[in-house]
Amino acid sequence: MKQEILKGIRFNIGKGDNILFWEDVWMGDQALKHAFTDIYHLAPNRLISIADNYYLQGNDIVWNLSIRRNLRDREIEEYAAVLSCISTGKPDQTGMDRSVWKPNKSGSFSVKSLHNLIFGFPDDLEETMMDKMWKYKLPPKIAVFAWLVGGDTPPWSIS
Template sequence: MGYLVTPSFGFVVGDGKKVRFWKDKWCGTIPLCKAFPSLYALASYKEAWVNEVWTAEGERGGSWNPCFNRPFNDWELEEVEKLFCCLEGKKIRVDEEDRVRWMDSKDGVFLVKSLYRTMQPVSLVSFPSKMIWNSCVQPKLSFFA
């Protein structure tokens, strides 16, 4: 069951102490190591936490400083630019903790209904989920259905 649930979790970065920069989903819907595999291959510290890649500047500002094994070639600069575009607007919030986000709902809150939707195979015949998840149905009946 974990293989169904794990892909649907991501992170909202607060202080960046519990989210891995390259390997966790926090900047988009896939980890940065999969979104930018050529840059990940050049990363000096593949297990870096988000807060280790962020350099605070002043009270509210800062910048991203991932470390790489070597300088970039000309043909790699476009990929670097894409990475920094992805990171644009993201920053560390020292006064907040990192938190888990359920990626399959708009508000990030886990609902059994959204898990059920991810497990439901795509088919032409639709399962009557609207009747099961109807608020007029008693919770016990809805659960067992």
């Protein structure tokens, strides 16, 4: 269950002091440790925050990724790809870090959106065939038969 919940959490960067640079999902759809495994394994501190990986130079953000040794040729390309990826993520020095529940358009967690995430349903499902069927003027025997075969809920509620 924990993995399903973690799949839906994304972070909006404030200062970056509460978001882990490599472990949390703050750029793209996966944690940077999965997208850039070679560079991740060269990081001396894999639990470092975003705030500890950049500094301000005037109004510009300069990323400073520490690595344990000199890079090999193939690693240079991946290091450049990491820098290119994170260059679009600009920490906001005035704001606070905030977690967002991506499966829900409002950004707030709901059990329904977790259910949809686990079972692969989009959050904004269109009307089901059964919902549409109840709007048509079908003879009751046909409507009830279709409901029994379809296994959906009946169109009435008990008060």
